[in-house]
Amino acid sequence: MEEIPEDLLRDAEENGPPASAAGGDPVLNLEGFLPYRLSVLTNTVSRAIAGAYSKRFGLSIPEWRVLAVLGRFPDISAKEVTERTAMDKVRVSRAVAALRRKALIKRRTDAQDRRFSILRHSERGHRIYEEIVPLALSYEKRLLDALCDEERHALDAMLTKLMGKARDL
Amino acid sequence: MEEIPEDLLRDAEENGPPASAAGGDPVLNLEGFLPYRLSVLTNTVSRAIAGAYSKRFGLSIPEWRVLAVLGRFPDISAKEVTERTAMDKVRVSRAVAALRRKALIKRRTDAQDRRFSILRHSERGHRIYEEIVPLALSYEKRLLDALCDEERHALDAMLTKLMGKARDL
DNA sequence: ATATGTTAGTTTCAAATGAAACGAATTTCA
DNA sequence: TGAAATTCGTTTCATTTGAAACTAACATAT
Numbered sequence: 001m002e003e004i005p006e007d008l009l010r011d012a013e014e015n016g017p018p019a020s021a022a023g024g025d026p027v028l029n030l031e032g033f034l035p036y037r038l039s040v041l042t043n044t045v046s047r048a049i050a051g052a053y054s055k056r057f058g059l060s061i062p063e064w065r066v067l068a069v070l071g072r073f074p075d076i077s078a079k080e081v082t083e084r085t086a087m088d089k090v091r092v093s094r095a096v097a098a099l100r101r102k103a104l105i106k107r108r109t110d111a112q113d114r115r116f117s118i119l120r121h122s123e124r125g126h127r128i129y130e131e132i133v134p135l136a137l138s139y140e141k142r143l144l145d146a147l148c149d150e151e152r153h154a155l156d157a158m159l160t161k162l163m164g165k166a167r168d169l
Numbered sequence: 170m171e172e173i174p175e176d177l178l179r180d181a182e183e184n185g186p187p188a189s190a191a192g193g194d195p196v197l198n199l200e201g202f203l204p205y206r207l208s209v210l211t212n213t214v215s216r217a218i219a220g221a222y223s224k225r226f227g228l229s230i231p232e233w234r235v236l237a238v239l240g241r242f243p244d245i246s247a248k249e250v251t252e253r254t255a256m257d258k259v260r261v262s263r264a265v266a267a268l269r270r271k272a273l274i275k276r277r278t279d280a281q282d283r284r285f286s287i288l289r290h291s292e293r294g295h296r297i298y299e300e301i302v303p304l305a306l307s308y309e310k311r312l313l314d315a316l317c318d319e320e321r322h323a324l325d326a327m328l329t330k331l332m333g334k335a336r337d338l
Numbered sequence: 339a340t341a342t343g344t345t346a347g348t349t350t351c352a353a354a355t356g357a358a359a360c361g362a363a364t365t366t367c368a
Numbered sequence: 369t370g371a372a373a374t375t376c377g378t379t380t381c382a383t384t385t386g387a388a389a390c391t392a393a394c395a396t397a398t
Contacts, residue, residue: 060384062384088385088386088387090385090386090387091384091385091386094384094385113393113394114392114393114394115392115393115394116393
């Protein structure tokens with residue numbers, strides 16, 4: 001049994017402090033706040049996609065990302081995977097270990113610099129990759145059905161700009 | 170010491186399986202894939218903001234969200250907080266407990282239905298809220314400096330459309 | 339050479355997370 | 369009534385996460 005501080009369980013007294021303390025106080029409404037909206041949209045989208053391949057193929061999001069980037073760039077190192085997936089090296093290391101355990105990727109060691117790994121799909125890994133890609137693209141396509149062609153281009157440009165701005169705070 | 174499967178540590182043999190198996194295989198390039206781009210942008214933005222208030226005020230992201238939604242909607246229940254923050258009830262429960270521990274919010278029990286809580290800023294909580302809001306708004310403003318006024322409107326509309334689409338997959 | 343520093347990748351440890359089980363209050367319906 | 373079902377919020381437990389420490393390989397400077 002866990003000890004629980006008594007006063008944490010008690011209710012507060014009635015009669016409140018600031019509900020909206022008079023003057024023109026600054027207020028933030030979350031539902032219109034860009035970082036919050038981005039977060040909600042992203043989580044919704046990520047969950048939907050992850051649901052598709054985690055159930056069917058037993059892959060976590062980091063594992064899928066590694067598989068995805070190796071589909072586009074075979075024979076890169078874990079270091080390069082971190083750069084291309086925006087995941088930190090711990091996540092990449094664990095995803096790579098998991099994918100190797102499942103025999104979905106293979107690793108060699110760079111002969112020139114033996115600190116570097118060289119990663120690549122296994123046959124099975126590649127088959128799974130080729131099964132998932134159309135699912136992912138189809139989801140993206142359906143999501144973008146919400147926008148017209150012109151909007152899609154605008155969104156593309158804006159995401160690039162926002163990302164650039166976000167990088168240097 | 171942890172036992173490590175021998176074959177996981179061995180390198181794969183040279184000569185590879187599919188690097189790009191001939192035919193017009195489907196390929197997905199992450200850096201252009203909308204869900205991925207959203208994820209990277211969101212994480213960058215979230216970290217930047219969280220860094221600002223977690224260091225200065227010792228708040229986690231869930232805690233800040235609860236504080237934020239209570240700034241806009243005082244005297245709502247934890248249930249309503251989950252709806253307005255898109256966080257699940259476990260996260261909200263823990264964030265509320267943490268905020269109460271820090272004496273930044275107060276809780277009463279709804280007399281009509283005693284399952285419901287009624288949450289509200291404490292004096293200190295409200296002061297901290299009023300300190301953070303300008304920081305958050307300023308960050309959002311600087312981020313949106315990347316876009317012109319017309320783009321900002323377009324982005325607003327598109328996020329709404331995308332969110333709607335994402336909700337029904 | 340040998341010491342010092344740097345980099346790729348792994349491991350450890352403590353904290354955050356979420357699914358499922360739970361207790362308490364309320365509602366539904368026979 | 370009162371038994372079964374539902375809902376709010378908490379807790380438990382196993383998994384995921386990331387910061388920091390670490391190992392191994394390489395680079396640089398003395």
